[in-house]
Amino acid sequence: MVNDGSVPLIAQVAPTEDTCTTTPAALTPPPREEAERIARVFKAVADPTRIQILAMIESSPSGEACVCDLTDPLGLTQPTVSHHLKILVDVGLLTRAKRGTWSWYAPAPDRPAALHALLTQPH
Amino acid sequence: MVNDGSVPLIAQVAPTEDTCTTTPAALTPPPREEAERIARVFKAVADPTRIQILAMIESSPSGEACVCDLTDPLGLTQPTVSHHLKILVDVGLLTRAKRGTWSWYAPAPDRPAALHALLTQPH
DNA sequence: CGTTCATATAGACGGTCTTCGATCTAATCG
């Protein structure tokens, strides 16, 4: 890709640090729309509380949890926990099933697997 | 760390949905410190501009790019691009190599692979 | 040494996010 057949006669000491803006092909970013869609998912997990919520639900023996299971261990109020859960549902990382008075939250089956891997075995 | 690779995505329905707070074992969140560390990485990629920057650098033929390569295609000022690049370097997703007047940014070799997969083939 | 160029940093401004208290909705049960 760089320095193929067309080699200058002058032996350059450094391989590729002449110019930058004059690179043969200008870099083009991916469509803004696509970048925003990806960023939206990352933004949902870019909060320590929501990462804790996801981990709690996934480690739950029944595979799901309701709001009242989360408030006390997290030390947050019920509206705050509901707010975080809504964000996670909106981006498709959790599902909500209302049975009776309680709302049960569970990991969405089609959530990105790589995201889960990053969450469970961080780095 | 608690969860292994194979996760039972399908939660068995309705074993016990009487109570929620009286579940046998109360759910305990992962340590806040760990959740904050993970969130810090996600926050770095929770911005469409930074996702575009990462994609541009990874698609660059030389595998790196300097600031002046990015400003025009992104339509942003130089300080803004430098700001985003600093964030990506601080979380360990990019490396910076200053050669001469230019600063060359490249993907960090030990960055999480799952993150890269999510960025390149989104869903 | 002074100029120029690429980049980094500082400070400011408008917008967004996290959290809370207060209130509304809806389901259970006496």
Next chain:
DNA sequence: CGATTAGATCGAAGACCGTCTATATGAACG
């Protein structure tokens, strides 16, 4: 029906973020 309970929504306060302009740093070059 009235009371209770779980959860959702609203509105606000404070912190944080992305972007800009202005300026500082530092290297190349005449």
